[in-house]
Amino acid sequence: MAIAEERLPIKEKEREVIISVKDLKTYYPIYGGLFKRKIGEVKAVDGVSFNLYKRETLGLVGESGCGKTTIGNTILNLVPPTEGEIYYEGKRIDSDYFKRALRKKIQMVFQDPDSSLNPRWKIVNIIGEPLRILEGMKKRRNIRQRVLELLETVSMKPEHLDRYPHEFSGGQKQRIVIARALASNPEVIILDEPTSALDVSVQAQILNLLKSLQKRFDLSFLFITHDLSVVQHIADRIAVMYLGKFVETGTIEEVFYEPTHPYARALLSARPTFDPSSKTTRIILKGDVPSPINPPEGCAFHPRCQEKGEHIGCGKEDPRKIHLGGDHYMMCLPFKKKDKSYEGMTYISD
Secondary structure (H helix, E strand, C coil): CCCHHHHHHHHCCCCEEEEEEEEEEEECCCCCCCCEEEEEEEEEEEEEEEEEEEEHHHHHHHCCCCCHHHHHHCCCCCCCCCCCEEECCCCCCCHHHHHHCCCCCEEEECCCHHHHHCCCCHHHHHHHHHHHHHHCCHHHHHHHHHHHHHHHHHHCHHHHCCCCHHHCHHHHHHHHHHHHHHCCCCCCCEECCCCCCCCCHHHHHHHHHHHHHHHHHHEEEEEEEECCCHHHHCEEEEEEECCCCCEEEEEHHHHCCCCCHHHHHHHHHCCCCCCCCCCCCCCCCCCCCCCCCCCCCCCCCCCCCCCCCCCCCCCCCCCCCEEEEEEEEECCCCCCCCCCCCCCEEECCC
């Protein structure tokens, strides 16, 4: 109940879009042969569209390799998009505009803090680097004071200033990375599985820290994870991905308690539960995830779908966007039988 009450004001306010992604495609080229010519491409992200609103947390979930991290990297301009458009507060992002204006506004917290911290630098230098480069601070005393304030913001102590990364635990390293992300006063933070390498107790501490920071600094989070329990705790809305595409989106209540797409239902049925009174029927998917180099025609999920054969044109037609009410959408095709349908559905033409 407490979580629902915390999310309620966000829904009631008039939502302002801070990042808008339209039909984003990000393909990685494959080179081969004697002359290293392009022989194919990995369709990591294959036509996704979504909005991230101010002061909200949007969770991206799905199996490993479905394209979640590529979306974050593309928004940050670490990977160039193949097609599509990305807008920040109504202005289209390109490489020049991002370098000039958005490097301070959008920051990222990576999955492995060890790989994102320089082992040869002290913490004061690691967190102080964006202050020098992005904020233009020059005096060592001012930098040191500001770094101390950032460390205290993430519940760390003054004596940690002059230590090296190897002297900290995993949870402390992630706090340092979060402090560094806050150094440039961002408006959006992309969190790429920030708790996956941490113990459960430390995960809870980091999640509670992120929620308090979001409320304090009016941050927007794009939270990338495969842990459904984590995203249920922290996110306001959720987008379920499969093979580079969204299959279902909506609020946490809509997707977790009324999952409609066959893949979303299978994914949620697999999550562990600690309530002995709650019994769920596990949906076992057959076969392997298709290759993103050569995805299936029509619906990408149809070779493994437990409802295969019940829908019209699964292996031939592209899925249609269906509005299920509120913020709840999914990509699927109509049932063959007239007496079977999605309750309250509205097909949306592209």
